[in-house]
Amino acid sequence: MTWNRAAAFARISKLAKNTPELDVQRFEDYRRVYDEEKAIRALKKLPTTPPLFSLPKNKAVVVDTVQIYIAITNYDEYRLHEGRETERSHERAMRLLHLYYSAADRVIEASAAQRVDFHSGRVHTVIVEREKGGVTRQTLAEAFAFVEDFKKVAETANKELAGGEFGISFRVGIDIGTCVAINNGTGCEQEPMFLGSAANHAAKLAFGNEPGVYVSSRVRKLLGKQETGILTDFLSLTDDEVKLNAARQYASGLMEGSLDRGEFADQIVNKWREDIRREQAPDFTNPSFQFFHKEPPLREIDYAELQPSKSIRMPLVSLFADLCGYTDYIDTAVRLGDIRDAVRALFVIRQEFQNVVEQDFGGRKVRFIGDCIHAVLAEGSRTDTDERRSVSTAALCAGGLHSSFGLCKSVLGHLDSLGLAVGIELGSTPISRIGIGGDRSVRVASSIATTRSEQMQRDCEDNGLKLGPNALQAAPAALEDLVDENGHTSVLDYGDVATCLSATAPAVAAPNYARAHVPPTAPEPRAHLKVE
Numbered sequence: 001m002t003w004n005r006a007a008a009f010a011r012i013s014k015l016a017k018n019t020p021e022l023d024v025q026r027f028e029d030y031r032r033v034y035d036e037e038k039a040i041r042a043l044k045k046l047p048t049t050p051p052l053f054s055l056p057k058n059k060a061v062v063v064d065t066v067q068i069y070i071a072i073t074n075y076d077e078y079r080l081h082e083g084r085e086t087e088r089s090h091e092r093a094m095r096l097l098h099l100y101y102s103a104a105d106r107v108i109e110a111s112a113a114q115r116v117d118f119h120s121g122r123v124h125t126v127i128v129e130r131e132k133g134g135v136t137r138q139t140l141a142e143a144f145a146f147v148e149d150f151k152k153v154a155e156t157a158n159k160e161l162a163g164g165e166f167g168i169s170f171r172v173g174i175d176i177g178t179c180v181a182i183n184n185g186t187g188c189e190q191e192p193m194f195l196g197s198a199a200n201h202a203a204k205l206a207f208g209n210e211p212g213v214y215v216s217s218r219v220r221k222l223l224g225k226q227e228t229g230i231l232t233d234f235l236s237l238t239d240d241e242v243k244l245n246a247a248r249q250y251a252s253g254l255m256e257g258s259l260d261r262g263e264f265a266d267q268i269v270n271k272w273r274e275d276i277r278r279e280q281a282p283d284f285t286n287p288s289f290q291f292f293h294k295e296p297p298l299r300e301i302d303y304a305e306l307q308p309s310k311s312i313r314m315p316l317v318s319l320f321a322d323l324c325g326y327t328d329y330i331d332t333a334v335r336l337g338d339i340r341d342a343v344r345a346l347f348v349i350r351q352e353f354q355n356v357v358e359q360d361f362g363g364r365k366v367r368f369i370g371d372c373i374h375a376v377l378a379e380g381s382r383t384d385t386d387e388r389r390s391v392s393t394a395a396l397c398a399g400g401l402h403s404s405f406g407l408c409k410s411v412l413g414h415l416d417s418l419g420l421a422v423g424i425e426l427g428s429t430p431i432s433r434i435g436i437g438g439d440r441s442v443r444v445a446s447s448i449a450t451t452r453s454e455q456m457q458r459d460c461e462d463n464g465l466k467l468g469p470n471a472l473q474a475a476p477a478a479l480e481d482l483v484d485e486n487g488h489t490s491v492l493d494y495g496d497v498a499t500c501l502s503a504t505a506p507a508v509a510a511p512n513y514a515r516a517h518v519p520p521t522a523p524e525p526r527a528h529l530k531v532e
Contacts, residue, residue, distance in 0.1 A: 001297075001393065003360045003400030003494045005407070011355055012404065012411050015348045020058035022340045027063035027181075028132060050114045051128065053192050055183040060343050062334065063181055064129035066143040067199045068113070069173040069206035070150060071122035072100065078166065085448055090313060090430045091289045093446065096166050097121070098308065099284050101435035101442050103154045106268050112139075113146045116192055116199075118435070119369055120446040122206060126179075126194055135176040140222055144246040147172050147213065152265040160269050161276065162284040173205025175216040178334060182343055184350065184368060191368050195330045195346070199370065205233060212236030282308060291430060295382040297362030303433050303443045311432035315385040316378040317394040317424050317471060318450040319363070320457040321353060321401050323371035324419035345415060346371060349408045356404050361397040366431075366445045372457075376429065376445055387474040391426055391467070392501055395479060398422040398465045399497035406493065423456025425449045425468030456487070464490040476501060 034051050041048050052061060079085065079093035097120075104123045108115050116124040127143050129135045151170060158166045177198030184191040198218075205214040214236050217227060223245065275281035282288055291313035294301060298316065306312070326346070333342035353373045357363040363377035377397060379389035402420055409415040427449030435442040449470070456466040467475060467487030482500045483489045 001361045001396075002498075003356065003396070003403060005403065005494075008352070008356070008360075008400075008404045009407050009411075012348065012352050012407050015351055016344075016411050019344050019347055022060055022343055023058055024060045024062065024339050024343075027061055027128060027130075030059075030061045030063075031130070052181045053114065053183070055181065055192070057182075057184065057347070059182075060339060061181040062339065063179060063194075064135050065177065065179050065194060065198060066127040066129075066135055066140055067175050067177070067179070067194065067202035068125045068127070068143055068147065069122055069202050070104070070125070070147065071171050071173075071206045072096075073169045073171050073209055073211050075121035075168075078168075079446070079448075085428055087291060087313060090291075090428070090447070092165075094289050094308070094311070094430055094432060094434065094444070095162075095284060096168070097444060097446065098282065098434040099157060099162055099166065100154065100168070102272070102281070103157050104150060105436040105440060106272060107146065107150045107153050110264075110268065111146045111149065112142045114192075115440075116194060117367065117369065118442045118444070119367070119374075120444070120450060124199070124203070126199075135222065137222060140176065140219065141245050143174055144213075144242055147174075148242065148246040149261060149264060152261055153268050156265040156269045157272065157284075161273065165284075169211040171206050171208055171211050172213040173202040173207070173215075174213065174219055175199075175202040175205065176218050176222065180330060180334060180339055180343065182346075184347065193368070193370060195326075195343075195370065196334065197327050197331050200327045210236070213242050289430075289432070293383060293385075294378075294431075296378045296380050296385075298364040298376055298378050299358040299362050301364045301431070306431065306433040306443075308432060308434060311430055313428060313430040314378065315387060315390075315426065315428050316376050316449070317390050317426050318429060318445065318447070318453040319357070319373075319375045319377060319394055319397065319422065319424045320454045321373050321375075321398070321420060321422045322457050323349065324421050324462045325417050326371040329415075329417060341414070345408075345412050348412060349405065352404050352408055353401055356400045357397060360400055361393055363393075363397060366443055374445070374450070374454075376431065387426060388476055391424070391471050391475045392479075394424045394471070395465070395467075395475070395482075395497050396494065396501065398424060399492055399494035402465075402492055403494040419463035421457045421460035421463060422465045423453045423458070423460065423468070424465070424471050425452040425456060426470040426474055427452075460488065460490070464488060465492055 038048050078096045079089055081089040101118050105115060112127050113125045116126055127139055129139045158164060175198045177196060179194040179196035179198055182193050201216055276283050288308045289311050290309050291311050293314045294312045330342050333339050350368055354365045357365055357375040361377060363375045366374040366376060377394050378385050379393050380386040401422060405420045427447050429445055429447035429449050431445045433441045433443055452468040456468050459466050472487040478500045482496060
């Protein structure tokens with residue numbers, strides 16, 4: 001498997017040529033058509049999807065939003081056993097995520113919130129402003145009500161459905177602002193996205209170890225609270241402040257307001273229990289995750305075939321690649337009314353990144369997270385992963401991503417302000433499809449390796465590649481000519497990596513991951529810091 005400049009250029013040129021003309025609408029115009037179509041489908045007794053969830057690829061909607069991230073702060077308590085990842089600890093962590101994702105979706109279905117995506121131990125939801133003129137106090141109150149209801153349902157579901165096994169705590173980040181809604185998925189691989197600084201900042205606010213509700217200066221201003229300057233991102237609202245603002249929404253009657261919030265949670269969980277009784281949902285007191293080793297190449301993974309009882313777990317390389325600077329780029333495009341070119345560029349770049357991962361190097365995309373791609377790669381046999389070859393392939397893939405990105409900038413133009421940061425790490429990782437089921441089910445790959453690869457990508461800042469400690473330990477000695485002692489290089493392309501790996505170097509025995517595991521030194525990142 002290899003990257004080829006001519007083939008990549010042909011792909012990118014074709015993508016640029018065939019990308020459909022983008023129809024950019026304001027939400028109020030989109031909503032008018034959506035409501036009409038929803039009414040027609042209701043008369044025909046046909047299912048409907050939430051607004052903005054399954055936009056066609058030729059449509060972008062400019063919308064004022066409340067962006068909400070809810071992250072589990074103590075996720076590693078369940079993902080690790082005595083400081084190590086084991087099959088048992090992974091099974092427990094996946095059951096936790098299964099419960100958490102399902103609880104979030106059940107509350108979302110009964111609220112004004114819409115799910116954007118899940119990523120490891122956090123959920124991203126959005127509440128859309130239905131009126132003109134920016135986010136209102138009432139819409140912000142809906143966000144606080146959703147957060148309160150979610151926490152209550154999660155607590156009740158853990159107690160009633162999971163035997164109290166998961167004593168989890170949450171950190172919430174909330175910001176408001178104008179975003180561009182797009183979609184890049186189909187079927188069980190929907191990719192709804194909200195591009196803009198509000199989503200990015202809400203993700204940053206949800207990152208941290210301290211539970212609480214953290215809001216931006218824009219939210220504080222709308223609430224009439226005193227400005228706190230640079231301390232804003234570090235100050236949580238009090239429980240009373242959150243409850244007071246949520247009460248504004250409950251009193252409106254728009255969100256099951258006539259119910260006591262404990263009664264609302266009981267109603268959700270009782271329906272959930274009935275679904276379990278009818279075997280329409282999993283019994284969380286009965287471990288049901290069963291793992292198997294997937295023979296590479298991983299591009300053959302069909303997420304539609306995965307479920308808790310048929311999940312993958314194997315040593316692999318997790319890769320995060322993030323477009324640095326795209327948040328400012330899209331915000332400027334919104335301000336100047338030049339959204340079409342900005343979104344078109346993202347569609348072309350992301351599709352080419354997926355092509356590099358899957359077509360050129362046999363990996364598999366897990367998901368796009370804003371302008372970031374998360375992927376997994378492996379080399380090996382039906383029973384084992386060849387760790388050294390897997391790291392080599394991932395390094396070549398990183399070089400291919402950088403080289404293709406350079407070609408994208410050349411073909412599309414006006415992208416000189418953007419950079420590309422790539423992080424990779426090696427480790428045993430479970431992969432499955434969990435949550436509420438059907439088209440709403442969630443692809444998940446969650447491990448210390450996925451956490452670290454995301455951290456390595458952030459460490460690159462504006463550009464480059466960084467290997468995590470396990471990837472660096474398993475890497476061929478020849479890669480030492482490319483990266484520093486911390487596994488980082490700020491500049492590379494495919495030719496650089498290919499030259500290093502083709503050079504003659506003394507053989508070094510690749511470590512066995514089970515023996516040479518570098519224990520985790522930091523908790524799970526609670527949100528992706530570059531989510532647009």
